[in-house]
Amino acid sequence: MTSRALNKLSAAQVKAAAPGKYSDGGGLWLHKRDDGGAQWFLRVTVHGRRREMGLGALRDVSLKDAREAATEWRAVARQGKDPIKERERRRREAQRADHTLGMVAAEAFEARKAQLKGDGKAGRWFSPLELHVLPKLGQVPIEELDQRDVKDTLAPIWHNKADTARKALNRLGIVIRHGAAMGLDVDVQVTEKAKALLGKSRHTPKHVPAMDWRDVPAFYQSLNEGTITHLALRLLILTATRSSEVRFCHLDEIDGYVWTIPAPRMKAGKEHRVPLSEEAQAVVAQASAFERDGFLFPNVREGVISDATMSRFMERRGLEARPHGFRSSFRTWCAEETDMPREVAETALAHVVGGSVERAYRRTDYLEQRRELMEQWAKHVASSRN
Template identity: 70%
Template structure:
């Protein structure tokens, strides 16, 4: 048998450019540019094979010898070491149980439950931004509460809502891993929460105008621009910004605007469309907005798509206001509570909220459309200042 272990560590370190044999087919190739690689020469099935074993900077002489013996044993068993390594690599990919791989698989499995199949990436972003950069390459079975705690500690108090979402997503990923048959600690999430303690972050509500002041602001919107018309319709209908900004004329029939179910938020997985009664003032605003229509959208942006929520918010900022567009929902809800006798479930339905228990909803087969229609006409009178209330002015 050919002599083995011919090289020494000193020779490996000091040798100049060239090829140096260690015996048994193991060679070190030092290049002119200073790089160096290990490779193994073998004869398999009558064919000469040459197999790379890594760079000298990453693989020591000892490690190269161990690898060479391992692959020589494969060759002695009648298998091609290069093909066997490729096969093992493919198996490793199939058995990739890193947190990133399992998280992506969990995301794919849940897409059908998410709005727009989760294409916007908002479901995955808390993991992508705050967890996977640190833990993505770690096998999910090796993760424990300390790993999770250390990863989320930097945002636990400063970005509490994001941290909460990241924890929620991790819990789903761990349950998905368990369903795949992986040995994960399903209690790791709760343990991590215990280690992190209660968040010191205090949630703040989106600033909103008192309902008594809304009329002054509404009446200040006198220009027929996309932004001002969008704000007017937002105030009149009480809907969220997104369905309003993506409003399409094809979804308006008579005095009813039907918002597709996937555009509704917070409806506990329900996909039913939501009908919005349009008051006489709302219909008038829509008529004024029609000349702006582009590609079916009533409120297009200057360049492409539809206006953003930030567009309306910046308009309010320029008027010296701290309040934001979403706050008009709070203004409307407070008016419903303080100035009307609307039942709770009707008032909640005005805002598109799900009211009542699951059993109550199962037996209640109405969306209170007619009751809401009356309320929204009354709200118009408030916005137009026809109720006799003394209203404070909004700075312009």
């Protein structure tokens, strides 16, 4: 391979050497340049081919360190391996270890926060990954992740928690694509392959139980104690909005008969104007007595009432219906009891109506038509009240 003599140089010789190349033996050389720079390199022969491998600059690598590195890479060459290729392989492995699925998932989440409601603070975007994927696969280098890993991880919930599994697979796909954007060697089709292995879900979707619109007036009348929960449920019913939109209702958002819900609090991420009926305005006025920091429905200690407050109330009443179901009650009433156009009823629920081109040309949110519709709904809802 090279000369058998080792350790020819001394530290003093290395320091004082003029420009040129100096052998320390065993293939280890020091190259001093005319510009004052100097570096170590190792010459070895592998499969009859001479290879020259840099070991670092003299200012960074001492004579002792250079000899230790040379010993390590000579041993690799004796095994018939190219030390340069082996070093690159080890470097790639180290990089893969740094880019675990958990690390890339955290980076992907951080990059998407601006697109998520409340910057993702509620945790709903990340939780499917955090609860069902990362506990098993979080430490796996993302470049080594394959469809069998994903299939084995999601199989336990694929049929009995289909919606959660679907969300977890969707989020994982986003993380994989983020890894590809980082320049990592990932399989961007891994989630589709896993889905093929998992097969079709046997889960039958269950809709949120809704109260028949004919029964809503009696329930509304029973909410007569003037408590925060009763008033929140009344406003929820009268406005056909979502629970979170009511719970975080702030006085600054209400101007006369219009309640403007900011885009970050809307599911679709778009500002939504809600026309308040006279009945709804009366509920807002009554709830103002409980206002804290501008929020109409504060919790006992801090913040606003929880997501479960209204649901638990209805459970204790022995009702199958849930708060979100009042949106369905309202929509069915619209279809069966009014002649209001479909797009007006759908806009009242803050649903996206029509294609992108149609929406680009339609510059109205039907506020006045919806105001009339919500007055009719309020009269129906309050019709059984004394």
